Amino acid sequence: MKTCRSVGASSQMNGQHDWDSRRKRKIADITQALSVSPVDVAALRRMAISEGGLLTDEIRCQVWPRLLNVPSQVLDQEPETVERENNKDYNQVLLDVQRSLRRFPPGMPDEQREGLQEELIDIILRVLKRNPQLHYYQGYHDIVVTFLLVLGERLATALVEKLSTHHLRDFMDPTMDNTKHILNYLMPIIERVNPEVHDFMQQAEVGTVFALSWLITWFGHVLSDFRHVVRLYDFFLACHPLMPIYFAAVIPQDLPYETLISRAGDLFVQFPPSELAKEASSHESVAASTFKDFDLASTQQRPDSVLRRRRKQKQAALESSAATSVVAVARPSAARRLVRLAVMGLTVALGAAALAVVNTALEWAPKLDLFP
Template identity: 55%
Template sequence: MLGSAGEGEARRRGQTVEAGLGGAQRVNVSFLLAELLGSKRKQKLLSIHQALTSDPVAVEALRGAAVSEGGLLTEEIRRKVWPKLLSVNVYNLPPRPGRTVCRSHKDHNQVQLDVNRSVRRFPQGMRAEQRQVLQEQLIDLVLHVLKAHPELCYYQGYHDIAVTLLLVVGERMGAALLEKLSIHHLRDFMDPTMDSTKHILNYLMPILQRESPRLHDFMLRAEVGTIFALSWLITWYGHVLTNFQHILRLYDFFLASHPLMPVYFAAVIVLHREEEVLACDCDMPSIHQLLSQIPQNLPYESLVSRALQLFQRHPHAELAKQAALQHHKSISIGSFAAFQLATSRQHPDTVLRRQQQDGAHAQDEAGAPLPTVTHSPLVKAAVWGISATLGAAALAVTQTALEWAPEFLLQLF
């Protein structure tokens, strides 16, 4: 598995060596660097595969892969790992969201307005008719979860999280993932009032105070508050970032972390821009305008690494005592320990698939089971290539590969 500084450190060392070499030598160093990074990628893929095929699933190893440098690497891997991070059985998904029923929901008009304004969240160059189909699915997905949980209140920005899930895993699995997120990580944002959301935002300033008293006091004097970070947290930065790969990297990180991690990430963004903030006029409009606009070229990997360090250095329980936040009961924070325990008891997909196939006679009208895997010559060649490239350790990992995920293995080459 890659460490938080693995690939970045390798690149830095390669660049340092290359600086003192001639042209031919630089080519050789670049080739060796590419080989090193490729090997690390293969090792990470095999580590993820091994975690997914363990029984029970090695969820801690998957979390480690999701937060380490590069995250989960590809959307295909995310389709395998995200459900495990949220304890979703992909062989027992809920029925496809029903359009007719959802249209009668009280929030339908507001959701439709928000989705209609979310054109930029879809891939550039997508044909209008394709986007319209996805937007209809997005509306149904959001309303499906709200209808299933009347205690949850829709908020503007919720659809930004839903669209990311839809684009990666599709409508049916997206509904299952969104439901789990809504009753756990996002639960405080879905109360009838803003009290719980304000409570989550209030963790930001104590982190800044501990890391940079000078910056904290400057922002306090300016009375800027924390509202500049509201859209960051409630959309998991999906509304404010334009690069979809950056959004996916953060979703890997947040799905594998404590519900307060987006707050810690907000803190590292502010700390990263400390000199810009201190160069502003000490007033609310100036600082709010600066901070509410996130630069699109942030060093995401180093910020993720720093957020992890802050989370360990400043536990949220200590922050709550410092800011007298313990008087408000956070559902997201309070339910997280039980949620983590549930994720540790999952079977791998091979077992879940056998269970689903054994109960095929009881399948509902929602659709056929997910297709079984076929063994193509290309997949067999991929398995042989793994053993040749990484040796005996890879053979142990790939014993069940053919019946698990051939498309995953092909990413090794």
């Protein structure tokens, strides 16, 4: 028995050592991606998706604005004073925020929590005032409070506004039509993952409303551990706006948290929204269409070293022999074949999902020369 315990303890120590090493490498990679000019947004996406996400709130303060492509001048602006009187949303926002006690860290002093709740109300009302086309929905505060706790009021205001006009846009229409449309993707995904579960749900006529709170709060309302919430937000901010519905499809599986995230990413690779659109509905969601902005920005914000390398490769191709030129011409198709293999789900590693996310311009953005 002593030997067994010793082996187990040694294995745990080795596992911890490996994770510590990976963590240090990841922090170094994130620092490098942030330090180049322009910032390597594609690398930051990969870091946010892969195991452990962005690791700390300090890192999230630097990376989340990059993932949402929020300009630095916007981040530096001090939030304006909010007038609550005669605001049509104030009473409902106040009621929801007052019911949000469980979203704050246990043991937080009442005075501190109450101060944060006041800031939470101000952020929501401020975003709605700036964007009259947006409509408040119950559950929105669950997303906003996460950004407040991680970023503070100033940064949270800027990022929540960008998020609300893009990723969350479908939920903020005057009706729930677009929200229902996104929920319609759930059953086709489940059918491909687990036909037996799909058939059972169809026979039971449970519908998809059970996943509504998951979707519109990015699971913030239903997850009790704040570490899990921010880890999931890392993932969602780095991905296509419909990724939360893919994550909802893997929830019935009793798997470790990181494995659920990995599975959701792989499902997105294997069954992209374009393949499910006909089964879900004929029109594209607003959030999905606006994702092109982020995707195009990411492809343009590659480090200048990449651009220099491309120029050198093109110059070398011009100066090479005819045989070398043939190889150079073949290279793009080889790279595209690699993407195609990933999309077909021939690899189950999270790297496949990361590859698809980083190269999303192939599907959603205008045709770009992504490969040298």
